[in-house]
Amino acid sequence: MKAIRDGLVKRVLIVDLDAHHGDGHAEALRQCVEVKILDFYGADLFPVVVGPIWRGVPFERGSRGTEYLATLRRELPAALNTLSPDLVVYVAGVDGYERDPLTAGYFRLSREQILERDRFVFEQARSASIPIIMVLAGGYGPFAWELQYETVAWVLRRFNDEHPVPGDTPSPAPP
Numbered sequence: 001m002k003a004i005r006d007g008l009v010k011r012v013l014i015v016d017l018d019a020h021h022g023d024g025h026a027e028a029l030r031q032c033v034e035v036k037i038l039d040f041y042g043a044d045l046f047p048v049v050v051g052p053i054w055r056g057v058p059f060e061r062g063s064r065g066t067e068y069l070a071t072l073r074r075e076l077p078a079a080l081n082t083l084s085p086d087l088v089v090y091v092a093g094v095d096g097y098e099r100d101p102l103t104a105g106y107f108r109l110s111r112e113q114i115l116e117r118d119r120f121v122f123e124q125a126r127s128a129s130i131p132i133i134m135v136l137a138g139g140y141g142p143f144a145w146e147l148q149y150e151t152v153a154w155v156l157r158r159f160n161d162e163h164p165v166p167g168d169t170p171s172p173a174p175p
């Protein structure tokens with residue numbers, strides 16, 4: 001909000017891939033026309049939002065990870081093209097993981113598919129030269145931090161050469 005108020009960004013896209021519908025930011029940003037929300041969520045997981053979601057994509061219980069990723073490959077580029085955001089805020093919930101105890105069996109994303117999802121979001125934003133912020137979100141098992149760690153570690157390896165951490169040595173480009 002401050003970045004919008006200060007004129008640093010004009011259009012913000014929130015990409016909410018947490019398994020739950022993002023009722024909090026949808027409600028908080030209800031009046032904020034600069035912010036649009038692309039939200040993937042479980043169709044009957046709490047809560048169901050009737051707020052200002054720009055595009056909500058419901059999934060039925062037992063959805064396949066491959067179906068989820070195929071939908072993301074269609075929806076995210078479409079959102080970036082249509083909205084031309086100058087900032088992406090990525091809500092990177094890992095509760096779509098197949099072993100998540102709270103959403104068990106809902107999305108059935110494997111560990112590899114969670115990382116593939118996150119990489120796709122970053123690469124899409126990067127190829128469109130749009131700055132991206134990732135925030136942590138849901139994930140309810142003892143493994144949640146590992147999934148998030150894998151993504152953060154990949155981001156650091158992938159982009160370190162462009163934005164090196166002071167004192168860090170450049171790493172070879174990942175394949």
Ligand SMILES: [Zn+2]
Binds near residue numbers: 019020095137138139
């Ligand atoms: Zn969640």
